[in-house]
Amino acid sequence: MPKNERESRGRAKSPKGPQKSPAGRADSGSDSLAALGEFGLISELVKELGDAASDVLLPVGDDAALWDPKGQALATADALMEGVHFRVDWGGPEDLGFKAVSVNVSDVAAMGGRPDLALVVLGVKPETDPSWLRGLYRGMAEACRRYGMKVGGGDTFLSERIVISMTVLGTPSPSGSVKRAGARIGDTLFVTGTLGDAAAGLAYLKARQLEGRLKGKTRKASRGASSKLMATGLRRLLRPTARLDEGRAAASAGASAMIDISDGLAADALHLADASGVGIRLRGSSIPIGAGARAAEGLLGLAPERLALSGGEDYELLIAISPDRSEHIVSALEHTGTPLTAVGEVVPADQGCFLEAEGVRTALNEIGGFDHFRRG
Amino acid sequence: MPKNERESRGRAKSPKGPQKSPAGRADSGSDSLAALGEFGLISELVKELGDAASDVLLPVGDDAALWDPKGQALATADALMEGVHFRVDWGGPEDLGFKAVSVNVSDVAAMGGRPDLALVVLGVKPETDPSWLRGLYRGMAEACRRYGMKVGGGDTFLSERIVISMTVLGTPSPSGSVKRAGARIGDTLFVTGTLGDAAAGLAYLKARQLEGRLKGKTRKASRGASSKLMATGLRRLLRPTARLDEGRAAASAGASAMIDISDGLAADALHLADASGVGIRLRGSSIPIGAGARAAEGLLGLAPERLALSGGEDYELLIAISPDRSEHIVSALEHTGTPLTAVGEVVPADQGCFLEAEGVRTALNEIGGFDHFRRG
Numbered sequence: 001m002p003k004n005e006r007e008s009r010g011r012a013k014s015p016k017g018p019q020k021s022p023a024g025r026a027d028s029g030s031d032s033l034a035a036l037g038e039f040g041l042i043s044e045l046v047k048e049l050g051d052a053a054s055d056v057l058l059p060v061g062d063d064a065a066l067w068d069p070k071g072q073a074l075a076t077a078d079a080l081m082e083g084v085h086f087r088v089d090w091g092g093p094e095d096l097g098f099k100a101v102s103v104n105v106s107d108v109a110a111m112g113g114r115p116d117l118a119l120v121v122l123g124v125k126p127e128t129d130p131s132w133l134r135g136l137y138r139g140m141a142e143a144c145r146r147y148g149m150k151v152g153g154g155d156t157f158l159s160e161r162i163v164i165s166m167t168v169l170g171t172p173s174p175s176g177s178v179k180r181a182g183a184r185i186g187d188t189l190f191v192t193g194t195l196g197d198a199a200a201g202l203a204y205l206k207a208r209q210l211e212g213r214l215k216g217k218t219r220k221a222s223r224g225a226s227s228k229l230m231a232t233g234l235r236r237l238l239r240p241t242a243r244l245d246e247g248r249a250a251a252s253a254g255a256s257a258m259i260d261i262s263d264g265l266a267a268d269a270l271h272l273a274d275a276s277g278v279g280i281r282l283r284g285s286s287i288p289i290g291a292g293a294r295a296a297e298g299l300l301g302l303a304p305e306r307l308a309l310s311g312g313e314d315y316e317l318l319i320a321i322s323p324d325r326s327e328h329i330v331s332a333l334e335h336t337g338t339p340l341t342a343v344g345e346v347v348p349a350d351q352g353c354f355l356e357a358e359g360v361r362t363a364l365n366e367i368g369g370f371d372h373f374r375r376g
Numbered sequence: 377m378p379k380n381e382r383e384s385r386g387r388a389k390s391p392k393g394p395q396k397s398p399a400g401r402a403d404s405g406s407d408s409l410a411a412l413g414e415f416g417l418i419s420e421l422v423k424e425l426g427d428a429a430s431d432v433l434l435p436v437g438d439d440a441a442l443w444d445p446k447g448q449a450l451a452t453a454d455a456l457m458e459g460v461h462f463r464v465d466w467g468g469p470e471d472l473g474f475k476a477v478s479v480n481v482s483d484v485a486a487m488g489g490r491p492d493l494a495l496v497v498l499g500v501k502p503e504t505d506p507s508w509l510r511g512l513y514r515g516m517a518e519a520c521r522r523y524g525m526k527v528g529g530g531d532t533f534l535s536e537r538i539v540i541s542m543t544v545l546g547t548p549s550p551s552g553s554v555k556r557a558g559a560r561i562g563d564t565l566f567v568t569g570t571l572g573d574a575a576a577g578l579a580y581l582k583a584r585q586l587e588g589r590l591k592g593k594t595r596k597a598s599r600g601a602s603s604k605l606m607a608t609g610l611r612r613l614l615r616p617t618a619r620l621d622e623g624r625a626a627a628s629a630g631a632s633a634m635i636d637i638s639d640g641l642a643a644d645a646l647h648l649a650d651a652s653g654v655g656i657r658l659r660g661s662s663i664p665i666g667a668g669a670r671a672a673e674g675l676l677g678l679a680p681e682r683l684a685l686s687g688g689e690d691y692e693l694l695i696a697i698s699p700d701r702s703e704h705i706v707s708a709l710e711h712t713g714t715p716l717t718a719v720g721e722v723v724p725a726d727q728g729c730f731l732e733a734e735g736v737r738t739a740l741n742e743i744g745g746f747d748h749f750r751r752g
């Protein structure tokens with residue numbers, strides 16, 4: 001049973017409390033968040049944890065925590081916050097509830113596990129319509145049914161913005177959990193499904209917000225064929241599905257490393273390479289680009305390849321697997337009906353991580369992806 | 377790997393997105409949050425979950441979710457949000473980190489379990505000083521060491537307010553988990569430690585905010601003996617400890633029901649009575665009032681009994697146990713050094729839930745406690 005302070009305190013003026021080490025101080029020095037970056041900060045914070053950081057089965061920082069009281073269990077947590085991760089006028093609450101579950105299940109999928117239980121911590125605004133919240137939970141329930149899991153508890157509190165913080169607990173693959181750190185030189189890199197659609201959907205919503213300048217353009221487009229393709233982008237942005245069966249199939253097929261593509265293919269490939277201590281070569285011509293991303297070219301003037309490489313929120317899987325097991329994964333994924341595309345291979349670390357397109361090599365860290373603390 | 381939308385979108389004006397069922401609509405009808413209340417809303421939301429609500433071992437709504445993939449595991453989640461649950465100028469980040477762990481461990485303690493792993497979802501402001509965050513994590517680490525647990529992962533994102541959403545996973549008591557629903561007529565009700573101190577600390581901080589009117593009063597008091605007692609209140613508010621050993625001892629001694637006192641003794645006694653389908657009689661003269669709450673009488677003119685009954689955030693335990701096992705629990709708690717006080721007993725449901733003080737009976741629901749959605 002949680003207990004909140006009175007909300008009224010949050011609105012009081014100029015308190016004179018003990019002020020040992022206040023947050024909220026702007027710091028443009030080398031110790032600022034902008035200088036550290038998200039992953040730098042995490043690394044810093046893990047250091048502060050010292051022996052309180054779990055080393056049970058996996059170090060802090062992987063997609064999900066393995067936890068072994070008797071058997072093994074997977075646990076992962078992700079939050080969606082209004083104004084940061086979503087806007088309430090983007091879509092219905094059902095989609096948002098579905099997405100909140102999917103983004104967590106995606107982390108379980110990326111280890112080859114299956115989800116069992118979700119805990120939901122929900123911050124709501126005083127004026128929130130309960131029917132909107134019911135819709136949110138309907139969407140969660142639908143996702144839970146789809147993924148074969150349950151909601152097992154949580155907490156609610158009053159907030160100035162809607163916050164949905166969720167934890168998902170699950171069971172690892174019987175073949176063992178697939179980590180980011182297992183990629184070996186020579187492994188083939190596969191991607192499930194297609195990339196760039198969610199980023200195209202986001203670009204479409206942003207363009208629509210620039211009413212004056214783009215109103216005519218998007219309206220005209222809404223009567224065209226491209227609007228149908230764009231709908232793919234919106235659907236994938238607002239109601240993504242986790243590649244659960246695909247992750248389990250990849251684990252059974254003997255994948256050596258896996259990560260879900262949430263920050264963009266380039267950024268997540270770098271995460272996998274860093275964890276595994278290897279280099280990565282991606283072939284630009286092989287990257288599977290979604291219909292929504294392709295539509296964004298004509299509709300919004302955006303390069304589909306860029307959306308696919310750095311857009312993020314695809315919730316597809318990037319899988320490293322030994323070439324002699326490629327047949328296994330191809331046949332395992334066939335049962336799911338999800339396309340599987342070889343996009344590159346694992347190379348020695350000294351070759352670095354790069355994209356090869358039309359004979360030109362571009363370092364993956366120049367393509368970029370999403371880092372919360374470096375942007376905004 | 378979570379992925380956030382670009383923060384900039386949260387600041388765009390007047391988007392024309394699909395608006396199926398917007399949140400943010402004021403609703404003063406019977407379906408409003410104010411009309412539903414917190415627990416009414418939870419009940420509504422659980423209905424929406426349908427078969428996605430866990431019925432594995434416990435229904436949604438208890439302190440922690442039991443989860444049984446092979447062995448059994450406990451899972452609980454609670455969030456602390458800036459402006460709602462805390463202010464950064466109230467104290468140091470170490471205390472806040474310690475508190476974030478404690479409020480979750482308290483839920484595990486209330487079932488007689490032990491905590492194993494915490495997942496931390498952290499929302500930070502762009503201008504947050506990394507050293508403040510390090511302090512936060514140091515406090516978490518200290519709490520984890522105290523409670524014998526680890527931090528196993530989580531998520532960070534950029535937010536307009538600091539949010540610390542935590543999940544704690546744990547192992548149930550070998551004697552079985554103690555639920556809210558097990559109280560039987562005739563059981564004695566015990567309370568660990570003392571009550572009202574955190575509420576006194578909160579009242580002190582609020583009074584200090586009303587600079588003009590109360591400055592003189594609190595300054596004068598700060599030179600007096602009462603300020604030392606008041607420090608107890610601040611310490612318990614800002615850095616509460618969970619009654620972990622006490623909860624485990626109570627479970628071993630055969631407690632029939634247990635709940636942590638976070639919303640206030642009156643409110644949490646009602647929760648326990650509701651879940652067990654019984655009535656409750658509390659003896660006003662027996663309630664153990666803390667030194668901070670007593671100090672609040674002279675310093676702030678607040679009734680200590682009221683703080684103890686409805687103040688909340690004590691994180692003590694309310695334990696129901698059969699009278700023939702009272703000796704067991706008394707001797708079990710002696711080892712912890714924490715006072716244990718009999719404050720009443722479980723009565724038939726038709727007698728209701730009430731406080732008896734100086735011959736007068738007051739219904740517990742007239743005393744009240746904390747409900748996020750009814751106040752503010």
